[in-house]
Amino acid sequence: MTAPDSGHPPHDGEQPDGPHPDEGHVPERMTFHAGRDGVSWEAPDTPADRRAILLSLAIVGTVATIAVLAMNAAGIITALPIGVKPSGAVTGPHVPPARPSPEPAPAPTPAPVPDPSAEPSPSAGGPRTVSFQLDVVSSGYELIDLDAPNDRPLSTLVTDDDWNAMSEADRESYELVVHDHPAPTVVLGNLAAVLPAGADLTEAGCREAARAGTIKSFRYWTAAERPANDAKGIRVGSTLCLTSSKGAVIAVRIADIPYDLGLVRLDITIW
Structure with a gap:
């Protein structure tokens, strides 16, 4: 019995048919470090590891961008309450117009006091x-x-x-x-x-x-x-x-x- 032909042998740099060796590959001993200057990592320097790291960073950056956009959108919505125009709005607390002060009532004029000694006319x-x-x-x-x-x-x-x-x-x-x-x-x-x-x-x-x-x-x-x-x-x-x-x-x-x-x-x- 003759074995089935498995095809020509792969050339140099050419991946053989079947599952790609990088698919689902997770770098071994990959360690992330979060610091004040950002996030760093350590991983073995292999072509597969580099491709996996770049793919992970791309996914993380996309998620972070979406989160930032969502936060900005939420901030804009919060800063613009319903009924307030975004342009030409007056900043500061609303001050009601001053009420006019009531005019003072005129002082009553005292009635003249009749002279009790005078006889009525x-x-x-x-x-x-x-x-x-x-x-x-x-x-x-x-x-x-x-x-x-x-x-x-x-x-x-x-x-x-x-x-x-x-x-x-x-x-x-x-x-x-x-x-x-x-x-x-x-x-x-x-x-x-x-x-x-x-x-x-x-x-x-x-x-x-x-x-x-x-x-x-x-x-x-x-x-x-x-x-x-x-x-x-x-x-x-x-x-x-x-x-x-x-x-x-x-x-x-x-x-x-x-x-x-x-x-x-x-x-x-x-x-």
Whole structure:
């Protein structure tokens, strides 16, 4: 029996057919050393060992490159959170805009403190009350301005010449004028109406009565004048209602008329 032909013998440098001697070859006694300068190794210096080492290094380098790329990709993804633009982004912590400080509230203006010593004026809204005693005027005229300001006296004495030099409008600006020609007499600035004693005195009621006033004057010296005054309703307790030259309502209540003494005592309310 003849043995099968195994082919021509291999030339120098030519590998025979069959498994390559380097395939699956692992260098014997190959030792790696890791240091600060890198990785070194020791292995027998044979062609097969060199090829195996180069193949191992190529695989390690490829794996390392893939790992570095993956790490870079992970770093980029981490550095760029969702919703943040990579270009033109403002670095540093986000600072909210400052809120405008509220304007200070204006300080309240203190209200003026009224002078307790000042009397209320007729225009202040509340009634003003005064008491008067009319006496016999020996000469001249006593002028009584019931709606005068608080800084002016209510009563003024003038001579006959001063009275005669005054205009009719100036004379009528006084609510009461007292003189003794030919007998002690009270003259009213405007026509007055008489309310009986005990009547309810109000501003509206007194104003309404004054519109129908008919009394301009009365005498008060002796008892001889009593009948004429009684006929007019002028007696103790009654009230004369009239309006002033400035439109104020005035109630003149007769507190007393002691005839033969030449006196008249009055309680006056001005609205």
